Amino acid sequence: MSARELAKDQPASFAFNAEYLERAKKVIAKYPAGRQASAVIPLLDFAQRQEGWVTRPAIEAIAKMLDMAAIRVLEVATFYTMFNLAPVGKTHIQVCTSLSCAVRGAGDVLKTCKDKLGIDAGDVTADKAFSLIEVECSGACVNAPVVQIGDDYYEDVDPASMAKLIDAFKRGETPKYGSMIGRDGSAPAGEPITLTEDPTKPIPKQDLAAAKAAFEKAKAEAAAKAAAPKA
Amino acid sequence: MPKLTVDGIAVEVPPNATILQAAEQAGVEIPRFCYHERLSIAGNCRMCLVDVEKSPKPVASCAMPAAEGMVVHTRSDRANKARAGVMEFLLINHPLDCPICDQGGECDLQDQAMAYGADRGRFHENKRAVKDKDLGPLVATTMTRCIHCTRCVRFATEVAGVPELGAVARGENMEITNYLGQMLSSELSGNVVDLCPVGALTNKPYAFGGRPWELRKTESIDVMDAVGTNIRVDAREQRVMRVLPRIHEDVNEEWLADKSRQACDGLSNQRLDRPYVRKNGKLTEATWQEAFAAVTAKVRGLPGAKVAAIAGDLCDAESMFALKELMTALGSTNIDCRQDGAALDARNRASYIFNTSIAGIEQADAILIIGSNPRTEAPILNARIRKRYLKGGLQVGVIGPQVDLTYKAKNLGNDAGIVSQIASGSHEFANVLKNAKKPMLIVGQGALARADGAQILAAAKQIADSCGLIKDGWNGFNVLHTAAARVGGLDLGFVPGNGGKDVRGILDGASKGEIEVVYLLGADEIDSAKLGKAFVIYQGHHGDRGAHRADVILPGAAYTEKDGLYVNTEGRVQAALRAVFPPGDAREDWTIIRALSESLGKALPFDNLAQLRARLRDAAPTFATVDKVQPAAWGAFGTAGQVNATPFEYPVKNYYMTDPISRASRTMARCTEAFVMGGAQKTGTDG
Numbered sequence: 066m067s068a069r070e071l072a073k074d075q076p077a078s079f080a081f082n083a084e085y086l087e088r089a090k091k092v093i094a095k096y097p098a099g100r101q102a103s104a105v106i107p108l109l110d111f112a113q114r115q116e117g118w119v120t121r122p123a124i125e126a127i128a129k130m131l132d133m134a135a136i137r138v139l140e141v142a143t144f145y146t147m148f149n150l151a152p153v154g155k156t157h158i159q160v161c162t163s164l165s166c167a168v169r170g171a172g173d174v175l176k177t178c179k180d181k182l183g184i185d186a187g188d189v190t191a192d193k194a195f196s197l198i199e200v201e202c203s204g205a206c207v208n209a210p211v212v213q214i215g216d217d218y219y220e221d222v223d224p225a226s227m228a229k230l231i232d233a234f235k236r237g238e239t240p241k242y243g244s245m246i247g248r249d250g251s252a253p254a255g256e257p258i259t260l261t262e263d264p265t266k267p268i269p270k271q272d273l274a275a276a277k278a279a280f281e282k283a284k285a286e287a288a289a290k291a292a293a294p295k296a
Numbered sequence: 297m298p299k300l301t302v303d304g305i306a307v308e309v310p311p312n313a314t315i316l317q318a319a320e321q322a323g324v325e326i327p328r329f330c331y332h333e334r335l336s337i338a339g340n341c342r343m344c345l346v347d348v349e350k351s352p353k354p355v356a357s358c359a360m361p362a363a364e365g366m367v368v369h370t371r372s373d374r375a376n377k378a379r380a381g382v383m384e385f386l387l388i389n390h391p392l393d394c395p396i397c398d399q400g401g402e403c404d405l406q407d408q409a410m411a412y413g414a415d416r417g418r419f420h421e422n423k424r425a426v427k428d429k430d431l432g433p434l435v436a437t438t439m440t441r442c443i444h445c446t447r448c449v450r451f452a453t454e455v456a457g458v459p460e461l462g463a464v465a466r467g468e469n470m471e472i473t474n475y476l477g478q479m480l481s482s483e484l485s486g487n488v489v490d491l492c493p494v495g496a497l498t499n500k501p502y503a504f505g506g507r508p509w510e511l512r513k514t515e516s517i518d519v520m521d522a523v524g525t526n527i528r529v530d531a532r533e534q535r536v537m538r539v540l541p542r543i544h545e546d547v548n549e550e551w552l553a554d555k556s557r558q559a560c561d562g563l564s565n566q567r568l569d570r571p572y573v574r575k576n577g578k579l580t581e582a583t584w585q586e587a588f589a590a591v592t593a594k595v596r597g598l599p600g601a602k603v604a605a606i607a608g609d610l611c612d613a614e615s616m617f618a619l620k621e622l623m624t625a626l627g628s629t630n631i632d633c634r635q636d637g638a639a640l641d642a643r644n645r646a647s648y649i650f651n652t653s654i655a656g657i658e659q660a661d662a663i664l665i666i667g668s669n670p671r672t673e674a675p676i677l678n679a680r681i682r683k684r685y686l687k688g689g690l691q692v693g694v695i696g697p698q699v700d701l702t703y704k705a706k707n708l709g710n711d712a713g714i715v716s717q718i719a720s721g722s723h724e725f726a727n728v729l730k731n732a733k734k735p736m737l738i739v740g741q742g743a744l745a746r747a748d749g750a751q752i753l754a755a756a757k758q759i760a761d762s763c764g765l766i767k768d769g770w771n772g773f774n775v776l777h778t779a780a781a782r783v784g785g786l787d788l789g790f791v792p793g794n795g796g797k798d799v800r801g802i803l804d805g806a807s808k809g810e811i812e813v814v815y816l817l818g819a820d821e822i823d824s825a826k827l828g829k830a831f832v833i834y835q836g837h838h839g840d841r842g843a844h845r846a847d848v849i850l851p852g853a854a855y856t857e858k859d860g861l862y863v864n865t866e867g868r869v870q871a872a873l874r875a876v877f878p879p880g881d882a883r884e885d886w887t888i889i890r891a892l893s894e895s896l897g898k899a900l901p902f903d904n905l906a907q908l909r910a911r912l913r914d915a916a917p918t919f920a921t922v923d924k925v926q927p928a929a930w931g932a933f934g935t936a937g938q939v940n941a942t943p944f945e946y947p948v949k950n951y952y953m954t955d956p957i958s959r960a961s962r963t964m965a966r967c968t969e970a971f972v973m974g975g976a977q978k979t980g981t982d983g
Binding site: 136137140144 | 453459460461462463464465466469473474475476
């Protein structure tokens with residue numbers, strides 16, 4: 066893999082629409098004068114939300130807005146893989162294939178996506194409805210495997226639930242995010258196996274004398290075993 | 297002032313010094329790739345790791361401030377092991393192509409791998425490969441060799457002021473690149489080659505030209521602009537292979553402008569290597585005797601008033617002095633070294649030198665630039681202004697066409713009348729200068745080489761007097777020259793004597809027939825059509841404009857081929873040394889004039905360079921001290937009068953071609969095509 070590059074086909078121009086321009090101004094106002102460059106990541110994000118991806122005119126427009134060199138904006142845009150440098154589909158599927166997800170079966174999930182959509186990772190479907198990429202750790206390892214679609218995390222995904230998700234998106238629905246196997250957040254799947262006692266009851270008193278007797282007995286047995294002649 | 301010990305040596309360092317600087321003070325060398333004393337600290341190569349007692353990990357000495365009581369070990373096992381580890385990682389992706397790499401023999405990575413590298417690698421996967429970038433005609437790239445020290449990025453952003461380089465992507469995919477294929481549009485771009493610690497950025501015109509150990513190195517002075525950059529001329533046999541900067545803190549620090557570095561291939565093209573005499577309208581090859589005979593036949597018996605001499609922009613002081621003596625012997629006072637007709641007043645030294653000095657720019661807090669574009673006229677000096685600008689609190693005002701100077705400058709308008717307004721105090725910038733602690737102004741040749749140049753000079757002096765530019769220990773009046781020979785010529789008085797004609801008068805006289813003989817000492821920037829029917833003797837090194845018009849050509853030496861004194865715009869006398877011999881029958885310039893004087897029966901009273909220089913020192917005492925700036929006394933100069941309210945024009949139209957050497961250079965032609973014509977001239981028949 067070589068450095069991420071801007072897409073070959075670029076639109077002619079870029080301008081924030083009224084909503085994002087308003088938000089951009091608010092973000093820029095957070096920083097002291099002369100430090101507007103700090104707003105570069107939010108602005109790139111706004112540009113991506115508006116256009117679907119970060120275009121070259123957008124990079125240059127943001128550079129101009131923040132009074133920084135275009136190469137500085139390009140550095141940021143290429144550093145973070147979350148910025149799409151080429152057009153993506155309406156439904157952008159990001160399958161995490163880092164370690165935790167990989168051992169929990171992310172490979173199969175990815176294969177399901179490829180088979181169902183008929184595209185490879187990094188591609189966009191012909192109707193521009195779906196795009197699929199592999200990403201590094203999404204930061205939700207405890208619910209692995211994780212698939213990010215849009216801004217939502219779909220967790221505990223397996224090939225079957227992945228197929229269902231894709232079908233739902235194909236129908237134009239937006240399925241509920243979160244665990245696909247019904248876990249509550251990152252709580253354990255199924256029944257709790259630790260801390261099962263009722264926390265409202267007092268802690269049972271320990272019989273220290275009995276414990277001490279058991280310890281002494283074990284000690285004596287060990288000593289006797291050590292002293293016995295080797296068989 | 298923290299005190300610490302480095303390898304057992306106790307040192308006391310200034311506050312804010314780093315461990316690496318403390319080690320340098322202690323005389324301990326620490327290997328480094330990304331750290332450079334003239335750039336900001338990046339701390340990303342990790343080669344400078346040292347062991348600090350009570351620190352759990354080795355620390356990067358370039359970025360760690362030295363603290364009281366630190367005990368630093370730079371040669372401990374842990375430090376050595378840490379560096380060996382860094383080196384192993386660097387070599388994972390660095391190709392082993394040293395035999396075909398131009399950096400070989402002067403490569404930091406090569407040298408430091410000798411000290412810290414393992415004898416084999418443990419990395420069995422594929423090495424990465426990176427696409428090369430096009431940085432223009434001066435810098436060749438082999439980006440696979442890059443170790444991401446980011447020195448070039450920091451140089452372009454900080455010193456050159458053209459933030460066009462950057463590091464895109466991350467991790468193993470990180471690449472140093474220019475913005476989407478843009479060329480590096482700086483007059484200082486060649487310096488990234490010197491800064492690059494590996495062979496990723498190399499000198500494109502010099503590619504595969506030679507190995508450092510084959511080259512003969514001569515310390516010399518550059519003449520492509522009036523800064524007097526200290527250079528090292530690397531030659532092999534009788535050919536100048538490349539030019540590198542030398543460190544001189546008060547002049548060029550360690551930078552070198554692109555034209556000075558890369559125009560050296562022009563020294564091998566279009567050379568005048570034998571005398572020529574015009575016979576039947578055609579220049580034909582001749583011997584020295586024939587050439588001298590032709591001159592003698594014409595000049596002997598001619599009254600001095602009918603003879604004139606013009607000195608060019610690249611002349612050494614010795615040859616100008618010898619020519620002046622010869623003209624005096626011939627009874628002529630028609631001599632001038634101001635080809636562009638600039639209204640410089642040779643009687644008052646303070647009126648034509650850069651009084652503040654180049655290093656003094658760093659103390660200024662307000663600068664008024666009149667009719668000068670320092671970025672093209674003196675890129676090194678412009679970098680110094682930018683250095684001052686980056687410290688903050690500098691106000692710059694420019695009178696002249698709008699240009700990008702690489703720092704924020706307020707364009708006051710392009711109208712010479714503004715100079716008078718500031719002088720009379722009616723313009724707001726007068727208050728900026730008055731309120732500044734150390735204000736300075738820079739007058740360029742674009743302002744002085746006009747018909748009303750003397751009036752502008754007087755107005756500039758009035759600004760200096762009325763706005764407090766002249767104080768105890770501070771002289772803020774500066775003239776920025778474009779010609780390396782100019783200050784030297786003025787210092788030794790190569791200007792019209794009593795009743796003598798200046799350049800305009802000489803050309804006028806020649807076209808009217810009043811002047812019958814014109815001696816051009818490397819003078820190519822005059823309008824040779826105005827020489828009329830005069831008999832033209834051209835002494836110089838390139839077949840350029842002057843030689844085309846000449847009736848007799850006396851082949852001289854270029855700046856790398858003679859020992860000579862040059863005076864930079866500050867008035868600093870510097871000695872250049874001969875790196876190679878002049879080609880063919882060409883000779884050092886002062887010897888030609890000495891030999892001609894004999895032929896004319898007016899033998900000059902010196903037989904060697906030492907005698908000539910002794911006479912020169914007697915005539916112009918400022919030449920007695922080499923590499924020292926002699927402060928000039930403030931006095932009256934300029935001609936008060938009306939300044940025409942017309943726009944200025946900058947003297948340098950094409951930075952890459954300003955003199956016979958750069959006009960003969962293929963590299964400079966490529967630069968002109970790439971940067972000045974913007975590649976827009978390409979037609980379907982190109983390439």
